[in-house]
Amino acid sequence: MEYWVYSIFSGSPDWIRYVALNVFKIGLILTPLLLAVAYLTFAERKVIGYMQMRVGPNRVGPRGWLQPIADALKLLLKEAIIPTNANRFLFLVAPVLTITPALAVWAVVPFSETMVLANIDASLLYVLALTSMGVYGVIIAGWASNSKYAFLGAMRSAAQIVAYEIAMGFALVGVLMAAGSLNLQEIVIAQEGGFHQWYVWPLLPLFLVYFISGVAETNRSPFDVAEGESEIVAGFHVEYSGMTFAVFFMAEYANMILIAALASTLFLGGWQAPLDIDALEAIPGLVWFLLKTCFMAFFFLWFRATFPRYRYDQIMRLGWKVFIPVTLVWIGVIGFATFFTPIGHWFH
Numbered sequence: 182m183e184y185w186v187y188s189i190f191s192g193s194p195d196w197i198r199y200v201a202l203n204v205f206k207i208g209l210i211l212t213p214l215l216l217a218v219a220y221l222t223f224a225e226r227k228v229i230g231y232m233q234m235r236v237g238p239n240r241v242g243p244r245g246w247l248q249p250i251a252d253a254l255k256l257l258l259k260e261a262i263i264p265t266n267a268n269r270f271l272f273l274v275a276p277v278l279t280i281t282p283a284l285a286v287w288a289v290v291p292f293s294e295t296m297v298l299a300n301i302d303a304s305l306l307y308v309l310a311l312t313s314m315g316v317y318g319v320i321i322a323g324w325a326s327n328s329k330y331a332f333l334g335a336m337r338s339a340a341q342i343v344a345y346e347i348a349m350g351f352a353l354v355g356v357l358m359a360a361g362s363l364n365l366q367e368i369v370i371a372q373e374g375g376f377h378q379w380y381v382w383p384l385l386p387l388f389l390v391y392f393i394s395g396v397a398e399t400n401r402s403p404f405d406v407a408e409g410e411s412e413i414v415a416g417f418h419v420e421y422s423g424m425t426f427a428v429f430f431m432a433e434y435a436n437m438i439l440i441a442a443l444a445s446t447l448f449l450g451g452w453q454a455p456l457d458i459d460a461l462e463a464i465p466g467l468v469w470f471l472l473k474t475c476f477m478a479f480f481f482l483w484f485r486a487t488f489p490r491y492r493y494d495q496i497m498r499l500g501w502k503v504f505i506p507v508t509l510v511w512i513g514v515i516g517f518a519t520f521f522t523p524i525g526h527w528f529h
Contacts, residue, residue, distance in 0.1 A: 229482060312398075381449055
């Protein structure tokens with residue numbers, strides 16, 4: 182791939198070839214990701230439809246496979262209305278601030294042993310820093326709309342995101358303590374040897390806290406109180422329409438895929454095969470990574486079809502009074518195990 186890109190820009194300076202190569206790699210990541218975002222909406226509607234004994238989308242294209250394309254065209258052609266008294270600049274910046282971190286984090290996610298855009302040492306810190314930025318887009322969207330409904334929705338979403346972001350951060354602290362590294366690639370390598378070496382087993386409470394917090398942070402059911410239609414209509418993006426609304430929609434589903442991918446990387450061995458068998462190890466690591474990511478993403482759809490929406494006080498109580506204490510206690514257990522009784526491959 183590098184040879185092909187360099188051959189196109191053979192007469193160009195080195196910095197142009199370097200930029201062209203990285204732009205090409207970014208395109209290889211973002212193009213499938215955006216397609217996955219579109220078709221995750223289709224998968225959600227079909228899965229929930231089957232769970233509720235109905236068909237789901239089946240009219241546009243064979244068996245409904247072109248429905249996401251039709252939805253995208255509809256949103257592109259709709260008029261984007263900006264409220265008269267809204268802050269126009271911030272109103273348009275907010276969706277960008279929401280989706281940019283969800284896409285930029287993929288720069289450090291290892292798809293296989295060799296497929297990673299930026300294998301930086303502090304990649305886990307990079308993930309924490311960027312995922313924390315999404316809350317600014319939510320707050321700005323609610324404030325810039327100059328609507329009480331949007332502002333109330335933004336405040337509820339921001340409080341919820343902050344509460345569960347802390348729990349997620351503590352869960353990731355447990356992972357870096359067990360692996361002894363902030364590098365996502367090294368965290369995956371530390372889990373080699375089969376599924377019995379994956380961190381999901383010694384860090385099971387942190388895994389559950391991380392994934393459930395991820396569901397809450399993305400405002401997904403049953404934590405979607407910001408979009409409680411019977412209370413505050415559509416929440417912080419109630420004044421958005423057309424493509425500006427679509428960007429918020431894309432950010433939500435991109436974050437779902439990101440949480441699933443990070444859960445697979447940090448707790449389920451990433452691109453590692455589940456068993457130390459030659460036949461399984463011959464399968465490319467990218468395939469294992471995608472299978473694990475799809476498996477975790479399925480739970481987002483399953484939860485929406487299963488659980489009723491929680492009350493806001495229940496959600497905040499779970500984040501502050503249950504998840505944060507659980508993660509702190511388990512970090513102490515990991516510290517004890519690491520310092521006093523190293524358990525083979527898990528703790529060093």
